[in-house]
Amino acid sequence: KAGVTQTPRYLIKTRGQQVTLSCSPISGHRSVSWYQQTPGQGLQFLFEYFSETQRNKGNFPGRFSGRQFSNSRSEMNVSTLELGDSALYLCASSLARGGFAGELFFGEGSRLTVL
Amino acid sequence: AQSVTQPDIHITVSEGASLELRCNYSYGATPYLFWYVQSPGQGLQLLLKYFSGDTLVQGIKGFEAEFKRSQSSFNLRKPSVHWGDAAEYFCAVGASTGNQFYFGTGTSLTVIP
Numbered sequence: 739k740a741g742v743t744q745t746p747r748y749l750i751k752t753r754g755q756q757v758t759l760s761c762s763p764i765s766g767h768r769s770v771s772w773y774q775q776t777p778g779q780g781l782q783f784l785f786e787y788f789s790e791t792q793r794n795k796g797n798f799p800g801r802f803s804g805r806q807f808s809n810s811r812s813e814m815n816v817s818t819l820e821l822g823d824s825a826l827y828l829c830a831s832s833l834a835r836g837g838f839a840g841e842l843f844f845g846e847g848s849r850l851t852v853l
Numbered sequence: 854a855q856s857v858t859q860p861d862i863h864i865t866v867s868e869g870a871s872l873e874l875r876c877n878y879s880y881g882a883t884p885y886l887f888w889y890v891q892s893p894g895q896g897l898q899l900l901l902k903y904f905s906g907d908t909l910v911q912g913i914k915g916f917e918a919e920f921k922r923s924q925s926s927f928n929l930r931k932p933s934v935h936w937g938d939a940a941e942y943f944c945a946v947g948a949s950t951g952n953q954f955y956f957g958t959g960t961s962l963t964v965i966p
Binding site: 771779780793794844845846 | 887952954955958
């Protein structure tokens with residue numbers, strides 16, 4: 739069974755640009771969550787999607803957005819990039835239905851560097 | 854507010870020595886607790902989880918953790934550390950409503966020969 743796949747794995751952008759990251763969840767998983775990981779801050783929750791609907795959102799500015807498609811694949815977008823957006827962006831999928839899923843399965847992440 | 858604290862930013866142990874990584878949580882309801890491990894350049898892998906029942910849970914790679922409600926703790930232990938255990942370890946709490954997890958800032962483990 740294929741795991742969570744994130745693309746691209748590495749990317750470099752300049753300030754002011756925008757970026758789109760993609761995540762394909764484990765087959766059968768309908769919940770996709772996104773986390774930002776930076777040194778010293780650990781993992782910060784961005785948002786969670788289930789059946790194409792955003793169910794939860796973390797405390798990030800509106801420049802961070804996401805969406806989920808009917809096949810459960812998800813994308814996140816960051817507009818007007820800032821230096822502080824440099825981070826590892828992790829996607830996780832789970833079997834969540836109405837409530838708590840029980841376990842997150844993580845991809846290897848997309849490493850974003852903003853110059 | 855929900856939160857997870859990992860007091861030790863970095864720990865160094867000798868190969869073969871025992872290990873304990875600390876985790877304290879703040880959560881109003883019954884917590885769902887997790888330990889994940891992250892190797893350099895990789896995503897997070899689940900080591901073990903606690904939902905209910907026996908407060909001592911066994912995980913992969915010889916790890917175990919004990920849930921102590923009175924201390925709001927969920928410490929991770931391993932009796933004998935291997936060099937391959939060097940990694941970043943994260944404790945997490947899962948909210949019982951919705952699917953949001955709260956992670957600690959991680960403990961970096963170095964294993965010396």
